[in-house]
Amino acid sequence: MDEFGLIATYFTRPARHAAVRLGVGDDAAVLAASGQEHVLTTDTLVAGVHFPDAAPGFDVGYKALAVNASDLAAMGARPLGFLLSLALPAIDETWLGGFRDGLFRLADELAMDLIGGDTVHGALTITITAIGEVPPGEALTRAGARAGDRIYVSGLLGEAALGFLMRAGRVTLPEEFAPQVLARLDRPRPRIAEGQALRGIASAAIDVSDGLVADLGHLTHASGVGAALDLRRLPLSDAYDAAFTTVGYDAALTFGDDYELVFTVPPERLTALHGVAAKVPGGFHYIGDIVAEPGLVFRGGPAGYAPATGGYAHFRS
Ligand SMILES: [Mg+2]
Structure with a gap:
Protein backbone atom coordinates (compact mmCIF):
# COMPACT_ATOMS: atom_id res chain seq x y z
CA MET A 1 0.00 0.00 0.00
CA PRO A 135 -18.85 34.40 16.99
CA PRO A 136 -16.75 37.51 16.27
CA GLY A 137 -14.98 38.83 19.34
CA GLU A 138 -16.22 36.05 21.64
CA ALA A 139 -13.16 33.76 21.84
CA LEU A 140 -12.04 33.05 25.39
CA THR A 141 -8.40 33.99 25.95
CA ARG A 142 -5.87 33.81 28.77
CA ALA A 143 -5.70 37.56 29.14
CA GLY A 144 -8.93 38.82 30.73
CA ALA A 145 -8.65 37.83 34.42
CA ARG A 146 -8.90 40.64 37.01
CA ALA A 147 -8.32 40.76 40.78
CA GLY A 148 -11.49 39.61 42.54
CA ASP A 149 -12.45 37.08 39.86
CA ARG A 150 -13.04 33.54 41.09
CA ILE A 151 -11.02 30.63 39.67
CA TYR A 152 -12.86 27.48 38.61
CA VAL A 153 -11.91 24.10 37.17
CA SER A 154 -14.30 22.00 35.08
CA GLY A 155 -13.61 18.60 36.68
CA LEU A 156 -11.31 16.30 38.61
CA LEU A 157 -7.58 16.99 38.73
CA GLY A 158 -4.77 14.45 38.98
CA GLU A 159 -6.62 11.48 37.47
CA ALA A 160 -4.30 11.23 34.45
CA ALA A 161 -1.33 11.48 36.82
CA LEU A 162 -2.67 8.54 38.80
CA GLY A 163 -3.14 6.53 35.62
CA PHE A 164 0.43 7.20 34.57
CA LEU A 165 1.93 6.52 37.99
CA MET A 166 -0.13 3.36 38.42
CA ARG A 167 0.93 2.02 35.02
CA ALA A 168 4.56 2.87 35.88
CA GLY A 169 4.25 0.95 39.16
CA ARG A 170 4.86 4.09 41.25
CA VAL A 171 1.51 4.09 43.03
CA THR A 172 -0.70 1.22 44.07
CA LEU A 173 -4.45 1.78 43.81
CA PRO A 174 -7.39 -0.44 44.68
CA GLU A 175 -8.28 -2.39 41.52
CA GLU A 176 -11.70 -0.74 41.25
CA PHE A 177 -10.09 2.62 40.40
CA ALA A 178 -7.87 1.40 37.54
CA PRO A 179 -10.38 1.80 34.65
CA GLN A 180 -11.26 5.37 35.62
CA VAL A 181 -7.71 6.69 35.95
CA LEU A 182 -6.41 4.88 32.84
CA ALA A 183 -9.33 6.22 30.79
CA ARG A 184 -8.48 9.75 31.92
CA LEU A 185 -4.87 9.25 30.84
CA ASP A 186 -5.51 7.48 27.53
CA ARG A 187 -8.80 8.98 26.37
CA PRO A 188 -9.24 12.47 27.83
CA ARG A 189 -12.57 14.14 27.05
CA PRO A 190 -12.11 17.70 25.80
CA ARG A 191 -14.57 20.08 27.46
CA ILE A 192 -16.06 21.35 24.22
CA ALA A 193 -19.64 22.05 25.37
CA GLU A 194 -18.41 23.68 28.57
CA GLY A 195 -16.00 25.97 26.67
CA GLN A 196 -18.79 27.24 24.41
CA ALA A 197 -21.16 27.68 27.36
CA LEU A 198 -18.55 29.85 29.11
CA ARG A 199 -18.44 32.45 26.32
CA GLY A 200 -19.60 35.74 27.79
CA ILE A 201 -19.15 34.38 31.34
CA ALA A 202 -15.46 33.50 31.80
CA SER A 203 -13.04 36.42 31.81
CA ALA A 204 -10.11 34.13 30.91
CA ALA A 205 -9.63 30.41 30.25
CA ILE A 206 -6.99 27.77 29.53
CA ASP A 207 -6.96 23.98 29.40
CA VAL A 208 -4.88 21.90 31.82
CA SER A 209 -2.28 20.22 29.64
CA ASP A 210 0.93 20.98 31.55
CA GLY A 211 -0.49 20.94 35.08
CA LEU A 212 -2.73 23.33 37.01
CA VAL A 213 0.17 25.36 38.42
CA ALA A 214 1.86 25.81 35.02
CA ASP A 215 -1.34 26.50 33.09
CA LEU A 216 -2.86 28.82 35.66
CA GLY A 217 0.54 30.54 35.62
CA HIS A 218 0.17 31.13 31.87
CA LEU A 219 -3.29 32.61 32.45
CA THR A 220 -2.24 34.93 35.28
CA HIS A 221 0.89 36.01 33.41
CA ALA A 222 -1.15 36.88 30.31
CA SER A 223 -3.67 38.74 32.49
CA GLY A 224 -1.04 40.59 34.57
CA VAL A 225 -2.43 39.25 37.87
CA GLY A 226 -1.73 36.58 40.49
CA ALA A 227 -3.71 33.73 42.03
CA ALA A 228 -4.48 32.28 45.46
CA LEU A 229 -5.40 28.58 45.29
CA ASP A 230 -7.27 26.87 48.11
CA LEU A 231 -5.90 23.32 48.33
CA ARG A 232 -8.95 22.14 50.32
CA ARG A 233 -11.12 22.98 47.32
CA LEU A 234 -9.21 20.99 44.70
CA PRO A 235 -11.59 18.45 43.13
CA LEU A 236 -9.93 15.12 43.92
CA SER A 237 -11.54 11.70 43.42
CA ASP A 238 -11.82 8.75 45.78
CA ALA A 239 -9.00 7.20 43.73
CA TYR A 240 -6.88 10.27 44.45
CA ASP A 241 -7.69 10.08 48.16
CA ALA A 242 -6.50 6.46 48.13
CA ALA A 243 -3.13 7.55 46.73
CA PHE A 244 -2.83 10.81 48.67
CA THR A 245 -0.17 9.63 51.12
CA THR A 246 2.08 8.85 48.12
CA VAL A 247 1.33 11.72 45.75
CA GLY A 248 0.15 14.50 48.09
CA TYR A 249 -1.18 17.55 46.24
CA ASP A 250 1.67 17.49 43.75
CA ALA A 251 0.16 15.07 41.21
CA ALA A 252 -3.02 17.15 40.96
CA LEU A 253 -1.12 20.43 40.69
CA THR A 254 1.84 19.66 38.45
CA PHE A 255 1.40 16.57 36.28
CA GLY A 256 -1.09 17.82 33.71
CA ASP A 257 -2.77 15.77 30.97
CA ASP A 258 -6.14 16.35 32.66
CA TYR A 259 -7.58 18.48 29.82
CA GLU A 260 -10.02 20.16 32.17
CA LEU A 261 -10.68 23.87 31.70
CA VAL A 262 -9.41 26.36 34.25
CA PHE A 263 -11.22 29.67 33.99
CA THR A 264 -11.96 32.86 35.86
CA VAL A 265 -15.33 34.50 36.47
CA PRO A 266 -16.03 38.07 37.63
CA PRO A 267 -18.41 38.33 40.64
CA GLU A 268 -21.21 39.89 38.58
CA ARG A 269 -21.33 36.83 36.30
CA LEU A 270 -21.56 34.16 39.02
CA THR A 271 -25.33 33.84 38.63
CA ALA A 272 -24.90 33.17 34.92
CA LEU A 273 -22.16 30.66 35.74
CA HIS A 274 -24.39 28.76 38.14
CA GLY A 275 -27.00 28.48 35.40
CA VAL A 276 -24.43 26.87 33.09
CA ALA A 277 -22.88 24.70 35.82
CA ALA A 278 -26.25 23.10 36.59
CA LYS A 279 -26.11 21.44 33.15
CA VAL A 280 -22.56 20.09 33.57
CA PRO A 281 -22.26 16.61 35.11
CA GLY A 282 -20.25 17.11 38.29
CA GLY A 283 -20.53 20.89 37.96
CA PHE A 284 -17.66 23.37 38.13
CA HIS A 285 -15.32 23.62 41.10
CA TYR A 286 -14.37 26.91 42.76
CA ILE A 287 -10.68 26.52 43.65
CA GLY A 288 -9.38 29.99 44.43
CA ASP A 289 -9.28 33.68 43.60
CA ILE A 290 -7.44 36.02 41.31
CA VAL A 291 -5.37 38.56 43.25
CA ALA A 292 -3.56 41.72 42.15
CA GLU A 293 -0.12 40.61 43.32
CA PRO A 294 1.59 38.48 40.61
CA GLY A 295 2.55 34.94 41.57
CA LEU A 296 0.75 31.93 43.00
CA VAL A 297 0.03 31.39 46.68
CA PHE A 298 -1.47 28.28 48.29
CA ARG A 299 -4.07 28.37 51.03
CA GLY A 300 -5.49 25.60 53.18
CA GLY A 301 -2.60 23.14 52.95
CA PRO A 302 0.33 22.34 55.22
CA ALA A 303 2.17 25.50 56.36
CA GLY A 304 4.56 26.70 53.69
CA TYR A 305 3.32 24.14 51.17
CA ALA A 306 4.55 24.47 47.57
CA PRO A 307 4.74 21.74 44.92
CA ALA A 308 8.15 20.05 44.58
CA THR A 309 10.22 21.82 41.94
CA GLY A 310 9.46 20.24 38.59
CA GLY A 311 6.70 18.19 40.18
CA TYR A 312 5.85 15.11 38.22
CA ALA A 313 6.86 16.43 34.82
CA HIS A 314 9.77 14.00 34.61
CA PHE A 315 7.37 11.05 34.92
CA ARG A 316 5.37 12.16 31.90
CA SER A 317 5.35 9.87 28.90
MG1 LIG B 1 -3.86 24.72 25.81
Whole structure:
Protein backbone atom coordinates (compact mmCIF):
# COMPACT_ATOMS: atom_id res chain seq x y z
CA MET A 1 0.00 0.00 0.00
CA ASP A 2 1.36 3.43 -0.89
CA GLU A 3 0.59 6.83 0.56
CA PHE A 4 -2.43 7.38 -1.66
CA GLY A 5 -3.90 3.96 -1.02
CA LEU A 6 -3.43 4.49 2.68
CA ILE A 7 -5.33 7.79 2.62
CA ALA A 8 -8.10 6.31 0.47
CA THR A 9 -8.41 3.20 2.66
CA TYR A 10 -8.18 4.69 6.11
CA PHE A 11 -8.84 8.40 6.06
CA THR A 12 -11.40 9.28 3.39
CA ARG A 13 -15.07 9.73 4.24
CA PRO A 14 -17.78 12.30 3.57
CA ALA A 15 -17.67 15.62 5.41
CA ARG A 16 -20.52 16.46 7.79
CA HIS A 17 -20.10 20.26 7.86
CA ALA A 18 -21.49 22.21 4.91
CA ALA A 19 -18.63 24.67 5.44
CA VAL A 20 -16.22 22.00 4.14
CA ARG A 21 -16.39 22.76 0.41
CA LEU A 22 -13.42 20.50 -0.35
CA GLY A 23 -11.85 17.98 2.01
CA VAL A 24 -9.34 15.12 1.72
CA GLY A 25 -7.95 14.41 -1.75
CA ASP A 26 -7.04 17.68 -3.42
CA ASP A 27 -3.99 19.95 -3.07
CA ALA A 28 -5.65 21.75 -0.17
CA ALA A 29 -8.97 21.90 1.65
CA VAL A 30 -11.51 24.67 1.13
CA LEU A 31 -13.60 26.02 4.02
CA ALA A 32 -16.48 28.40 3.36
CA ALA A 33 -16.37 31.71 5.20
CA SER A 34 -19.26 31.75 7.66
CA GLY A 35 -19.35 35.15 9.35
CA GLN A 36 -17.64 33.49 12.33
CA GLU A 37 -14.03 33.84 13.42
CA HIS A 38 -11.87 30.80 12.77
CA VAL A 39 -9.82 29.38 15.67
CA LEU A 40 -6.76 27.31 14.74
CA THR A 41 -4.41 25.27 16.89
CA THR A 42 -1.79 22.57 16.31
CA ASP A 43 -0.08 19.94 18.45
CA THR A 44 2.46 17.22 17.70
CA LEU A 45 2.74 13.87 19.47
CA VAL A 46 6.00 11.91 19.11
CA ALA A 47 6.26 8.19 19.95
CA GLY A 48 8.54 7.63 22.92
CA VAL A 49 8.10 11.25 24.03
CA HIS A 50 4.35 11.91 24.30
CA PHE A 51 3.17 8.30 24.36
CA PRO A 52 4.89 4.92 24.78
CA ASP A 53 6.05 3.23 21.57
CA ALA A 54 3.81 0.26 22.42
CA ALA A 55 0.64 2.35 23.01
CA PRO A 56 -2.41 0.95 21.19
CA GLY A 57 -3.23 2.77 17.97
CA PHE A 58 -6.78 3.48 19.18
CA ASP A 59 -5.58 5.43 22.20
CA VAL A 60 -2.96 7.33 20.19
CA GLY A 61 -5.53 8.37 17.59
CA TYR A 62 -8.08 9.38 20.20
CA LYS A 63 -5.64 11.37 22.31
CA ALA A 64 -3.96 13.09 19.34
CA LEU A 65 -7.29 14.66 18.42
CA ALA A 66 -8.35 15.18 22.06
CA VAL A 67 -5.37 17.36 22.97
CA ASN A 68 -6.04 19.60 19.98
CA ALA A 69 -9.78 19.76 20.55
CA SER A 70 -9.08 20.70 24.16
CA ASP A 71 -7.35 23.85 22.93
CA LEU A 72 -10.46 24.69 20.90
CA ALA A 73 -12.51 24.13 24.07
CA ALA A 74 -10.27 26.53 25.98
CA MET A 75 -11.01 29.20 23.37
CA GLY A 76 -14.78 28.64 23.60
CA ALA A 77 -14.79 27.44 19.98
CA ARG A 78 -17.16 25.10 18.18
CA PRO A 79 -15.05 22.43 16.44
CA LEU A 80 -15.26 22.14 12.65
CA GLY A 81 -12.44 19.97 11.39
CA PHE A 82 -8.78 19.07 11.42
CA LEU A 83 -5.71 18.38 9.28
CA LEU A 84 -3.67 15.27 10.04
CA SER A 85 0.04 14.87 9.30
CA LEU A 86 1.20 11.34 9.98
CA ALA A 87 4.78 10.05 9.91
CA LEU A 88 4.88 6.23 10.01
CA PRO A 89 7.94 3.97 10.28
CA ALA A 90 6.05 1.23 8.38
CA ILE A 91 2.47 0.41 7.41
CA ASP A 92 1.19 -1.76 10.26
CA GLU A 93 -2.44 -2.27 9.29
CA THR A 94 -3.50 -3.42 12.75
CA TRP A 95 -2.07 -0.31 14.39
CA LEU A 96 -3.31 1.95 11.61
CA GLY A 97 -6.84 0.57 11.79
CA GLY A 98 -6.87 1.11 15.55
CA PHE A 99 -5.48 4.62 15.14
CA ARG A 100 -8.13 5.45 12.56
CA ASP A 101 -10.90 4.05 14.79
CA GLY A 102 -9.76 6.04 17.84
CA LEU A 103 -9.32 9.21 15.81
CA PHE A 104 -12.76 8.94 14.20
CA ARG A 105 -14.44 7.87 17.45
CA LEU A 106 -13.65 11.25 18.96
CA ALA A 107 -14.13 13.08 15.65
CA ASP A 108 -17.68 11.69 15.53
CA GLU A 109 -18.36 12.64 19.14
CA LEU A 110 -17.20 16.20 18.49
CA ALA A 111 -18.62 16.48 14.94
CA MET A 112 -15.20 17.20 13.41
CA ASP A 113 -14.32 16.53 9.77
CA LEU A 114 -10.89 15.35 8.68
CA ILE A 115 -10.29 17.78 5.81
CA GLY A 116 -6.74 17.04 4.71
CA GLY A 117 -3.18 16.31 5.71
CA ASP A 118 -0.05 14.46 4.74
CA THR A 119 1.45 11.00 5.16
CA VAL A 120 5.19 10.38 5.17
CA HIS A 121 7.71 7.68 6.04
CA GLY A 122 9.57 8.39 9.28
CA ALA A 123 9.61 7.98 13.06
CA LEU A 124 6.03 7.70 14.39
CA THR A 125 4.82 11.27 14.78
CA ILE A 126 1.31 12.70 14.65
CA THR A 127 0.59 16.36 14.02
CA ILE A 128 -2.98 17.58 14.07
CA THR A 129 -4.15 21.08 13.23
CA ALA A 130 -7.66 21.64 14.53
CA ILE A 131 -10.05 24.31 13.25
CA GLY A 132 -13.04 25.73 15.07
CA GLU A 133 -15.20 28.82 14.99
CA VAL A 134 -16.54 31.43 17.41
CA PRO A 135 -18.85 34.40 16.99
CA PRO A 136 -16.75 37.51 16.27
CA GLY A 137 -14.98 38.83 19.34
CA GLU A 138 -16.22 36.05 21.64
CA ALA A 139 -13.16 33.76 21.84
CA LEU A 140 -12.04 33.05 25.39
CA THR A 141 -8.40 33.99 25.95
CA ARG A 142 -5.87 33.81 28.77
CA ALA A 143 -5.70 37.56 29.14
CA GLY A 144 -8.93 38.82 30.73
CA ALA A 145 -8.65 37.83 34.42
CA ARG A 146 -8.90 40.64 37.01
CA ALA A 147 -8.32 40.76 40.78
CA GLY A 148 -11.49 39.61 42.54
CA ASP A 149 -12.45 37.08 39.86
CA ARG A 150 -13.04 33.54 41.09
CA ILE A 151 -11.02 30.63 39.67
CA TYR A 152 -12.86 27.48 38.61
CA VAL A 153 -11.91 24.10 37.17
CA SER A 154 -14.30 22.00 35.08
CA GLY A 155 -13.61 18.60 36.68
CA LEU A 156 -11.31 16.30 38.61
CA LEU A 157 -7.58 16.99 38.73
CA GLY A 158 -4.77 14.45 38.98
CA GLU A 159 -6.62 11.48 37.47
CA ALA A 160 -4.30 11.23 34.45
CA ALA A 161 -1.33 11.48 36.82
CA LEU A 162 -2.67 8.54 38.80
CA GLY A 163 -3.14 6.53 35.62
CA PHE A 164 0.43 7.20 34.57
CA LEU A 165 1.93 6.52 37.99
CA MET A 166 -0.13 3.36 38.42
CA ARG A 167 0.93 2.02 35.02
CA ALA A 168 4.56 2.87 35.88
CA GLY A 169 4.25 0.95 39.16
CA ARG A 170 4.86 4.09 41.25
CA VAL A 171 1.51 4.09 43.03
CA THR A 172 -0.70 1.22 44.07
CA LEU A 173 -4.45 1.78 43.81
CA PRO A 174 -7.39 -0.44 44.68
CA GLU A 175 -8.28 -2.39 41.52
CA GLU A 176 -11.70 -0.74 41.25
CA PHE A 177 -10.09 2.62 40.40
CA ALA A 178 -7.87 1.40 37.54
CA PRO A 179 -10.38 1.80 34.65
CA GLN A 180 -11.26 5.37 35.62
CA VAL A 181 -7.71 6.69 35.95
CA LEU A 182 -6.41 4.88 32.84
CA ALA A 183 -9.33 6.22 30.79
CA ARG A 184 -8.48 9.75 31.92
CA LEU A 185 -4.87 9.25 30.84
CA ASP A 186 -5.51 7.48 27.53
CA ARG A 187 -8.80 8.98 26.37
CA PRO A 188 -9.24 12.47 27.83
CA ARG A 189 -12.57 14.14 27.05
CA PRO A 190 -12.11 17.70 25.80
CA ARG A 191 -14.57 20.08 27.46
CA ILE A 192 -16.06 21.35 24.22
CA ALA A 193 -19.64 22.05 25.37
CA GLU A 194 -18.41 23.68 28.57
CA GLY A 195 -16.00 25.97 26.67
CA GLN A 196 -18.79 27.24 24.41
CA ALA A 197 -21.16 27.68 27.36
CA LEU A 198 -18.55 29.85 29.11
CA ARG A 199 -18.44 32.45 26.32
CA GLY A 200 -19.60 35.74 27.79
CA ILE A 201 -19.15 34.38 31.34
CA ALA A 202 -15.46 33.50 31.80
CA SER A 203 -13.04 36.42 31.81
CA ALA A 204 -10.11 34.13 30.91
CA ALA A 205 -9.63 30.41 30.25
CA ILE A 206 -6.99 27.77 29.53
CA ASP A 207 -6.96 23.98 29.40
CA VAL A 208 -4.88 21.90 31.82
CA SER A 209 -2.28 20.22 29.64
CA ASP A 210 0.93 20.98 31.55
CA GLY A 211 -0.49 20.94 35.08
CA LEU A 212 -2.73 23.33 37.01
CA VAL A 213 0.17 25.36 38.42
CA ALA A 214 1.86 25.81 35.02
CA ASP A 215 -1.34 26.50 33.09
CA LEU A 216 -2.86 28.82 35.66
CA GLY A 217 0.54 30.54 35.62
CA HIS A 218 0.17 31.13 31.87
CA LEU A 219 -3.29 32.61 32.45
CA THR A 220 -2.24 34.93 35.28
CA HIS A 221 0.89 36.01 33.41
CA ALA A 222 -1.15 36.88 30.31
CA SER A 223 -3.67 38.74 32.49
CA GLY A 224 -1.04 40.59 34.57
CA VAL A 225 -2.43 39.25 37.87
CA GLY A 226 -1.73 36.58 40.49
CA ALA A 227 -3.71 33.73 42.03
CA ALA A 228 -4.48 32.28 45.46
CA LEU A 229 -5.40 28.58 45.29
CA ASP A 230 -7.27 26.87 48.11
CA LEU A 231 -5.90 23.32 48.33
CA ARG A 232 -8.95 22.14 50.32
CA ARG A 233 -11.12 22.98 47.32
CA LEU A 234 -9.21 20.99 44.70
CA PRO A 235 -11.59 18.45 43.13
CA LEU A 236 -9.93 15.12 43.92
CA SER A 237 -11.54 11.70 43.42
CA ASP A 238 -11.82 8.75 45.78
CA ALA A 239 -9.00 7.20 43.73
CA TYR A 240 -6.88 10.27 44.45
CA ASP A 241 -7.69 10.08 48.16
CA ALA A 242 -6.50 6.46 48.13
CA ALA A 243 -3.13 7.55 46.73
CA PHE A 244 -2.83 10.81 48.67
CA THR A 245 -0.17 9.63 51.12
CA THR A 246 2.08 8.85 48.12
CA VAL A 247 1.33 11.72 45.75
CA GLY A 248 0.15 14.50 48.09
CA TYR A 249 -1.18 17.55 46.24
CA ASP A 250 1.67 17.49 43.75
CA ALA A 251 0.16 15.07 41.21
CA ALA A 252 -3.02 17.15 40.96
CA LEU A 253 -1.12 20.43 40.69
CA THR A 254 1.84 19.66 38.45
CA PHE A 255 1.40 16.57 36.28
CA GLY A 256 -1.09 17.82 33.71
CA ASP A 257 -2.77 15.77 30.97
CA ASP A 258 -6.14 16.35 32.66
CA TYR A 259 -7.58 18.48 29.82
CA GLU A 260 -10.02 20.16 32.17
CA LEU A 261 -10.68 23.87 31.70
CA VAL A 262 -9.41 26.36 34.25
CA PHE A 263 -11.22 29.67 33.99
CA THR A 264 -11.96 32.86 35.86
CA VAL A 265 -15.33 34.50 36.47
CA PRO A 266 -16.03 38.07 37.63
CA PRO A 267 -18.41 38.33 40.64
CA GLU A 268 -21.21 39.89 38.58
CA ARG A 269 -21.33 36.83 36.30
CA LEU A 270 -21.56 34.16 39.02
CA THR A 271 -25.33 33.84 38.63
CA ALA A 272 -24.90 33.17 34.92
CA LEU A 273 -22.16 30.66 35.74
CA HIS A 274 -24.39 28.76 38.14
CA GLY A 275 -27.00 28.48 35.40
CA VAL A 276 -24.43 26.87 33.09
CA ALA A 277 -22.88 24.70 35.82
CA ALA A 278 -26.25 23.10 36.59
CA LYS A 279 -26.11 21.44 33.15
CA VAL A 280 -22.56 20.09 33.57
CA PRO A 281 -22.26 16.61 35.11
CA GLY A 282 -20.25 17.11 38.29
CA GLY A 283 -20.53 20.89 37.96
CA PHE A 284 -17.66 23.37 38.13
CA HIS A 285 -15.32 23.62 41.10
CA TYR A 286 -14.37 26.91 42.76
CA ILE A 287 -10.68 26.52 43.65
CA GLY A 288 -9.38 29.99 44.43
CA ASP A 289 -9.28 33.68 43.60
CA ILE A 290 -7.44 36.02 41.31
CA VAL A 291 -5.37 38.56 43.25
CA ALA A 292 -3.56 41.72 42.15
CA GLU A 293 -0.12 40.61 43.32
CA PRO A 294 1.59 38.48 40.61
CA GLY A 295 2.55 34.94 41.57
CA LEU A 296 0.75 31.93 43.00
CA VAL A 297 0.03 31.39 46.68
CA PHE A 298 -1.47 28.28 48.29
CA ARG A 299 -4.07 28.37 51.03
CA GLY A 300 -5.49 25.60 53.18
CA GLY A 301 -2.60 23.14 52.95
CA PRO A 302 0.33 22.34 55.22
CA ALA A 303 2.17 25.50 56.36
CA GLY A 304 4.56 26.70 53.69
CA TYR A 305 3.32 24.14 51.17
CA ALA A 306 4.55 24.47 47.57
CA PRO A 307 4.74 21.74 44.92
CA ALA A 308 8.15 20.05 44.58
CA THR A 309 10.22 21.82 41.94
CA GLY A 310 9.46 20.24 38.59
CA GLY A 311 6.70 18.19 40.18
CA TYR A 312 5.85 15.11 38.22
CA ALA A 313 6.86 16.43 34.82
CA HIS A 314 9.77 14.00 34.61
CA PHE A 315 7.37 11.05 34.92
CA ARG A 316 5.37 12.16 31.90
CA SER A 317 5.35 9.87 28.90
MG1 LIG B 1 -3.86 24.72 25.81
